[in-house]
Amino acid sequence: MNAADKPLLSVTNLKRHYDVRLPGGLFGTPATLKAVDGISFEIMKGKTLGLVGESGCGKSTTAKLVLGHIPVTAGEIRFDGETVTANHNAQWRAMRRRMQMIYQDPLGALDRRLSVADQIGEPIQIHAPETPKAERDERVASLMANVGLRRDMADRFPHELSGGQRQRVVIARALSLKPDLLVGDEPVSALDVSIQAQVLNLLDDLRQSTGFTALFISHDLKVVRQMSDRVAVMYLGRIVESGAPEEVFRRPQHPYTQALVSAIPTIRRSAVSNRIVLKGDPPNPVNAPSGCPFHTRCPAAIAQCKSEVPALLETAGHKVACHLVNNAPAGAGIAAE
Amino acid sequence: MDAIVSIRNMTVDFDQGHRFVRALHGISLDVGRGETVGIVGESGCGKSITWLAALGLLGKRARVGGRVMMGSKSLLDLDENGLADIRGGKIAMIFQDPSSSLNPVHRIGRQIGEALRLHRGLRGGAAKAEAKRLLDRVGISNAAQRLNEYPHELSGGMNQRVMIAMALAGEPEVLIADEPTTALDVTIQAQILDLLRELSADNEMALVLISHDLGVVADMTERVAVMYCGRIIEQAATDALFSRPVHPYTRGLIAALPDIVGPKRRLASIPGTVPPPDRLPPGCSFAPRCARADQACRDSQPELAGIGGQGHDVSCLHATELAMTAMREAASNEMERA
16 A cells, blocks of 8 residues: 555644743833744654654644644645645635544543533534434544443533543544544553553554554653654754654663663663753743753753754664764764664 | 651641541651652642641641651741741752742842842842852843843743742752653753753752653662552662562552654553542552452551561552562663663
8 A cells, every 4th residue: 555655744844933022121122933944754654753853942832833733834744645724714624524633631621511421522523514313423433442342421510430431432533533634742641550551551452453553742751662663852942853752762772762761760870870961941032042952951052052953863764863963974873882 | 877857747727617637648758968859740749738738828727737847947837037047058949830939020130139038138239149159050141131131031941941040049958840841842841851850969958849741750760669649659779660660559650651762652641630638448548440459459558568668668468569570670671771
């Protein structure tokens, strides 16, 4: 099947800037916040791209742009060959039913006055109102079974469910229209460890049975590795490194990814000895540093990093945006394994 | 080991209007001088309540039983004045969300100054100099200027440093850190954990780290207690607990964690959910979710008892058998690594 070689979602040089006002002057000084500043990626049909980064790096903005919730400042998003716009017209609505979203906080994403069955059936009612009620009920029942919700829970309300069960309702609802693309913005971050594992396994099973394509956003590298075929690491609105998770997390090339990977506390003690602790906080995206956005915290920064933005260059499927890596003679990465 | 705080058989019941619901079922825990102790468990297991109860912070609707001894003082018998000396003085506590623990309308300097006045009797210039020293100590650059700023002008990581500076103001013997890095980014978490590690080593201050993150606890502590449904179900030296976990719940938690290295595997999830405190099953509270549970488990609550010495305590009827399995697994992991 050659459909699998075609990207379902392709994003080219995507930018989203916000006009903000900084303190100073009578009405403040105008400034530009570059939430997303020129990112490109593709997701092949049936594959999952994991997007990792710290708060404020632009990963959630990317999710909103991809779904057409907010207009782009520059760049292009193509979903199955068609351009995604933020004009909420009939064409967008038709596209939007094929792209669904799972949010971090299930209680906030659910309507507290609707029972579980009504929540899951609602998208079908909205996007396919011609569906007879009997068929809709049947679909709801089978969705509930698929996500592991008991039949007798159909009449319960969100406040009567546990956090894990609520997230299952959100997942069932997102899958009710058999979407081609599922965007998960921190879908398991609010859950306890044992429940998190249940939901991750569930998403994995559903992906195998329904074959959806996914954009999986999380700050947790371990979760992203578990779920993704490819990962992209974001820092201040840019992708600094991307590739297969095994490659990126085992042999990180970009100094930021190296610090991120080494900072993960693990139950294997050996990690403590070679931990890289970065100095300072991420800079405010309103006055992002010139050149490489990471140079202010980078332990290895050179003069070139302050003036030139490094390009995201590829070697054998592994892309890195770092002068030190890209300047180095071929095959000699700056990082030892 | 001389314990600086020792909790014995502590229970907490919450008044639900028409009845009491027991949230803590008899916790006993010692914290030694300068020791770092981790307390792990999922939400609602009672890990925070234990310490809030010990410091009398639970309010009138909670009925607290048992004993909490600090030296010769029994904390649960102290009046408000007596407790006020302990809180922030001998035992300081920091919480998950620094921005909600700090007062948004007062400058940082004034908030640290308040702690210095209450606990050390410092005022004016002396308080200001000490506040500046504390900010320097917790790694805030440009301390003199920061004293005049408001919490909203600082980042989350900085605010957590300010909270730690305030906690240090009373020169506490024990610092209770309740999920201190949960709201922070990974790279900032690494900074704060380093700071806590450094402080507890320097000051001979005991550190109690409450966290849901097994990785953080493994990194930071010497000894760990795992809690489930208001009970400690396993406690041991950190190395022993993570290399040879015995209780099926501890083993389940560890197996449910995704890895960052090694081959990708399907996560082993623990089936079911944590029962609410007013609907605990009779017998072992983990039995309904446990693959090993038999009739005996469903009938009686096992006591926390030592296995094989070295302070490894487990509350499970199948502990002996599971300990053997854990030993075998640890040995084969060891072989694999070699």
